[in-house]
Amino acid sequence: xxxxxxVLGVGIDKVxxxxxxxxxxxxxxxxxxxxxxxxxxxxxxxxSKNEKMRNIINNAQMVTADGSGVVWASRQLGEPxxxxxxxxxxxxxxxxxxxxxxxxxxxxxSAPGVAATAAVNIRDKFPGCNIVGTxxxxxxxKEEKQILAELEQLKPDVLFVALxxxxxxxxxxxxxxxxxxxxxxxxxxxxDVLSGNVKRAPKWMQKMSLEWLYRxxxxxxxxxxxxxxPKFMLAVKKQAKQK
Ligand code: UDP
Numbered sequence: 123x124x125x126x127x128x129v130l131g132v133g134i135d136k137v138x139x140x141x142x143x144x145x146x147x148x149x150x151x152x153x154x155x156x157x158x159x160x161x162x163x164x165x166x167x168x169x170s171k172n173e174k175m176r177n178i179i180n181n182a183q184m185v186t187a188d189g190s191g192v193v194w195a196s197r198q199l200g201e202p203x204x205x206x207x208x209x210x211x212x213x214x215x216x217x218x219x220x221x222x223x224x225x226x227x228x229x230x231x232s233a234p235g236v237a238a239t240a241a242v243n244i245r246d247k248f249p250g251c252n253i254v255g256t257x258x259x260x261x262x263x264k265e266e267k268q269i270l271a272e273l274e275q276l277k278p279d280v281l282f283v284a285l286x287x288x289x290x291x292x293x294x295x296x297x298x299x300x301x302x303x304x305x306x307x308x309x310x311x312x313x314d315v316l317s318g319n320v321k322r323a324p325k326w327m328q329k330m331s332l333e334w335l336y337r338x339x340x341x342x343x344x345x346x347x348x349x350x351x352p353k354f355m356l357a358v359k360k361q362a363k364q365k
Contacts, residue, residue: 123180126185127187127196127199127201127203128199129166129192129195129196129199129358129361130166130167130169130170130354130357130358130361131169131170131176132161132166132169132170132176132179132180132185133179133180133185134161134166134185134186134187134192134196134203135184135185135186135187136201136203136204137184137186137207138204138205138207139205139207139211139212139215142184142186142207142212142215143212143215143216143219145184146158146184146216146219146280146305147219147223149183149184149304149305150225150279150280150304150305152304153302153304154304155298155299155301155302155303155304155306156182156183156184156304156305156306157178157181157182157183157184157291157294157295157298157306157307158182158183158184158185158186158212158305158306158307158308159178159179159182159184159185159186159291159307159308160185160186160188160207160208160209160212160307160308160309160310161179161185161186161187161188161192162188162189162191162192163189163191163192163195163350163351163354163355164287164347164350164351164354165179165188165287165288166192166195166354167350167353167354167357168287168288168350169288170357172288174288174292175287175288175291175292178288178291178292178295179291181295182291186206186207186208186212187203187205187206187207188206188207188208188209189206189208189333189334190206190331190333191334191351191354191355192206193205193206194331194355194358195354195355195358198358198359198362199358199361199362199365200362200365209307209308209309209310209312210309210312210315210316210322212307213282213307213309213312213316216280216307217244217247217248217251217253218248218251220248220250220251220252220253220280221248221249221250221251221252222250224250224252225252225279225280226252226254226276226277226278226279226280227251227252227253227254227278227279227280227281227282228253228254228255228256228273228276228278228280228281228282229241229253229255229256229257229282229284229313230256230257230259230269230281230282230283230284230285231257231258231259231282231283231284231285231290231309231313232258232259232284232311232313232314232317233258233259233260234258234260235258235317236258236313236314236317236319237256237257237258237259237284237313237317238256239317239318239319240256240313240316240317241253241256243316243317243318244316254276254278255272255276255278257269257272259283259284259285270297270301273301273303274301277302277303278303279303279304279305280303280304280305280306280307281294281298281301281303281305281306281307282307282309282312282313283306283307283308283309284308284309284310284311284312284313284314285308286310286311287308287310290308290309290310291308294306294307294308320340320341321340322336323335323336323337324336334348334351
């Protein structure tokens with residue numbers, strides 16, 4: 123966990139969005155497999171209670187602070203992070219860079235049709251973005267074999283996995299090294315946003331760190347998940363006191 127900010131036992135890299143993108147470029151150039159986790163407050167809280175998940179995150183080659191809750195935690199802990207680096211922002215900047223450097227991207231996950239629609243929208247937004255394939259995230263064992271075979275054949279540089287946390291983190295940890303894909307990143311509900319199925323909060327709400335509230339209002343089923351936030355905050359306060 124050297125050089126990482128320790129939040130409830132989970133190491134967070136002190137990187138800006140720009141530095142994260144540069145690191146991704148280096149990962150791809152190296153050809154070696156690298157797992158990226160965009161850790162939000164909910165994921166960190168889950169991982170603080172779940173050793174398997176915590177180990178996977180702490181062994182990942184890059185872990186970013188996904189959301190204002192984590193930036194808040196960094197201030198409480200006396201090591202303020204410069205900014206948050208969210209999953210969706212990183213997805214956007216990787217796609218933009220792919221249009222320039224021709225990085226091959228494969229998107230696995232979300233409901234049938236969602237990743238394919240998102241791919242069309244992404245190519246519209248970043249003409250030349252090199253998305254080489256998509257597959258939905260509700261596959262059985264037989265389909266999973268076909269997906270693995272397709273990935274071996276297409277050899278993408280970047281694999282986005284949208285199966286929700288921690289399923290996507292487990293899937294990447296299980297398969298990335300065998301597949302020899304340089305960058306594997308869990309992206310949660312990003313494709314739901316990029317496909318246009320779920321709208322992102324208005325800019326003013328994002329700026330006021332109220333994106334979680336917006337998501338709660340449009341998807342009330344998330345209520346239970348949002349309850350992790352006060353628990354996360356209490357646990358961080360406790361950690362800060364022990365420092
Ligand atoms: N998902 C999937 N397969 C599954 C479970 C979930 O493809 O077995 C997808 C789901 O359709 C959604 C994403 O995984 O697109 C998880 O989104 P969520 O909003 O939970 O992500 P987060 O809040 O973690 O960003």
